[in-house]
Amino acid sequence: MSSLWRRLVSLGGSLYARIALVYLTGLLLLSVVVAWFAISQFDQLGRELQQRQEADLADNLAEVMAPALRSGVDSDVAHEMARHIVSINPSLSLYVLDEGGRVIADYAEPACALGSRVALSSLEALLGEDPMLPVLADSPCSGQPGVFSVARIEYGPDGARGYLYADLNNASHTSMTAMLRTSSITRTLVAAGLLALALSGLLGLLWFALLTRRFSHLTSVVQRFAAGEYQARIAEPRSDEIGQLGRAFNDMAGTIEAQLVALRETDRQRRELVANLSHDFRTPLTSLRGYVEQLQRRESLSDEERRVALTAIFDNAERLTRLARQLSTLARLDAYDQPLRREPFALAELVHDIVGKFQPQAERLGVSLRVDVDPALPWVEADLGLVDRALSNLIDNALIAAAPQGRVWLAGEASGQGVRIAVSDDGDGIAAADLPLVTQRFYRTASSRAGGEGSGLGLSIVRDICERHGTTLEIDSQEGTGTTVALTLPRAASVGTNV
Numbered sequence: 001m002s003s004l005w006r007r008l009v010s011l012g013g014s015l016y017a018r019i020a021l022v023y024l025t026g027l028l029l030l031s032v033v034v035a036w037f038a039i040s041q042f043d044q045l046g047r048e049l050q051q052r053q054e055a056d057l058a059d060n061l062a063e064v065m066a067p068a069l070r071s072g073v074d075s076d077v078a079h080e081m082a083r084h085i086v087s088i089n090p091s092l093s094l095y096v097l098d099e100g101g102r103v104i105a106d107y108a109e110p111a112c113a114l115g116s117r118v119a120l121s122s123l124e125a126l127l128g129e130d131p132m133l134p135v136l137a138d139s140p141c142s143g144q145p146g147v148f149s150v151a152r153i154e155y156g157p158d159g160a161r162g163y164l165y166a167d168l169n170n171a172s173h174t175s176m177t178a179m180l181r182t183s184s185i186t187r188t189l190v191a192a193g194l195l196a197l198a199l200s201g202l203l204g205l206l207w208f209a210l211l212t213r214r215f216s217h218l219t220s221v222v223q224r225f226a227a228g229e230y231q232a233r234i235a236e237p238r239s240d241e242i243g244q245l246g247r248a249f250n251d252m253a254g255t256i257e258a259q260l261v262a263l264r265e266t267d268r269q270r271r272e273l274v275a276n277l278s279h280d281f282r283t284p285l286t287s288l289r290g291y292v293e294q295l296q297r298r299e300s301l302s303d304e305e306r307r308v309a310l311t312a313i314f315d316n317a318e319r320l321t322r323l324a325r326q327l328s329t330l331a332r333l334d335a336y337d338q339p340l341r342r343e344p345f346a347l348a349e350l351v352h353d354i355v356g357k358f359q360p361q362a363e364r365l366g367v368s369l370r371v372d373v374d375p376a377l378p379w380v381e382a383d384l385g386l387v388d389r390a391l392s393n394l395i396d397n398a399l400i401a402a403a404p405q406g407r408v409w410l411a412g413e414a415s416g417q418g419v420r421i422a423v424s425d426d427g428d429g430i431a432a433a434d435l436p437l438v439t440q441r442f443y444r445t446a447s448s449r450a451g452g453e454g455s456g457l458g459l460s461i462v463r464d465i466c467e468r469h470g471t472t473l474e475i476d477s478q479e480g481t482g483t484t485v486a487l488t489l490p491r492a493a494s495v496g497t498n499v
């Protein structure tokens with residue numbers, strides 16, 4: 001019982017109930033107005049028909065009564081004749097009006113209208129050419145507006161002018177409305193009207209129900225989406241306004257879902273990054289600690305042992321420094337809202353500077369590091385810090401990969417709208433299976449993993465730097481022959497070369 005009540009109350013507050021209420025009220029009001037109008041028109045039609053039918057009545061009576069009236073309106077013969085006429089047609093009241101419209105003879109029994117006036121304008125309107133029917137006048141006896149028939153007459157021995165006025169109110173249209181009320185036509189009309197009313201009411205309610213059901217469906221889908229069901233969509237939205245709303249929701253839901261997937265992916269990558277980093281930091285730190293403890297505990301170390309320990313400490317510290325540097329570059333690249341610090345600079349100069357920094361490392365590894373870059377190479381417009389990092393990462397990789405006593409060389413050339421710089425080595429190359437993977441974060445080839453060096457961040461950072469500059473990274477590697485990694489930087493617009 002209470003649940004039924006609650007449902008009724010909730011229905012009462014619903015859009016459907018409100019639309020239905022407004023619609024039904026409007027429909028009812030409209031039918032009342034139409035019915036009232038139809039009835040009054042029927043009434044009017046009744047009066048019109050009556051007046052049209054009796055149009056010549058007063059004329060005919062005037063002709064018949066003319067001799068009697070000549071002996072005076074109140075003469076016995078006039079009264080006798082009038083009474084005779086009225087007895088034949090009891091629905092009729094006959095009066096004689098003077099020229100001003102005043103009743104001077106009343107042939108009704110009992111007389112009730114003597115001395116009252118009929119508006120001349122009504123009389124003249126009916127007597128005029130093509131009168132617009134029905135013409136109404138206030139009945140001299142009852143004062144109620146009604147239809148009449150009128151004729152001009154002359155009365156009395158001296159032929160005074162006046163009107164013979166036949167009041168048709170008694171034979172009134174009420175008989176007409178009564179006829180309509182009892183006629184089968186009226187019944188059919190009323191029945192048809194009621195049927196049309198019921199049908200349009202029903203159709204309207206049905207249509208609103210369909211309409212509001214679509215809204216309810218929309219609401220339920222939005223609620224499911226809000227509750228975390230991110231695949232919830234409006235199925236096949238139509239092209240009307242509600243359909244457009246549905247399509248807009250679908251688009252929005254698609255965007256939100258895609259962003260969520262992207263967010264989750266970023267979150268996963270971030271967690272992976274932290275896990276990888278903690279591992280990458282722990283390994284050199286543990287090693288560092290081991291060597292430092294060895295130096296602390298054992299004072300009787302040979303010079304050779306001390307040298308090995310110190311070298312290991314230096315290498316591990318170097319590894320940590322490199323890792324920290326990669327991380328700070330990564331942080332800069334991840335801050336997408338921070339614009340690049342683009343500036344024009346001479347790439348040839350930068351390359352020579354970087355190579356100079358790597359010369360000691362190359363010598364230690366016994367690798368020859370050469371530059372084949374024309375000093376007149378066009379200037380580039382790029383983020384100098386990031387390009388420095390990218391080239392350093394590439395040279396670092398190449399030096400590690402180069403064959404024992406091998407070679408690493410850098411070449412630069414103008415290419416189209418940019419300047420291409422390539423770092424090559426004569427190492428073992430990258431396996432074809434590894435090639436598409438080496439630019440992923442933390443991806444390291446099997447040999448690199450065995451060596452324990454590196455974090456797998458270097459090439460992913462270079463790729464990101466290229467992307468931020470709107471160019472791509474090319475990696476060309478032949479197993480057993482060597483590798484060339486190249487990037488193209490946009491040429492500076494204003495400054496030509498560094499000649």
Ligand SMILES: Nc1ncnc2c1ncn2[C@@H]1O[C@H](COP(=O)(O)OP(=O)(O)O)[C@@H](O)[C@H]1O
Pocket residue numbers: 393397398401425427428429430438439443444445446447448449453454455456457458459460483
């Ligand atoms: N020039 C190269 N020759 C052969 N292997 C390379 C070269 N450059 C990169 N690699 C391999 O690609 C993998 C990814 O490189 P990188 O992203 O720089 O990681 P890492 O920081 O470990 O050097 C590494 O395992 C590395 O061995």
Ligand SMILES: [Mg+2]
Pocket residue numbers: 393396397454457458459
């Ligand atoms: Mg590397």
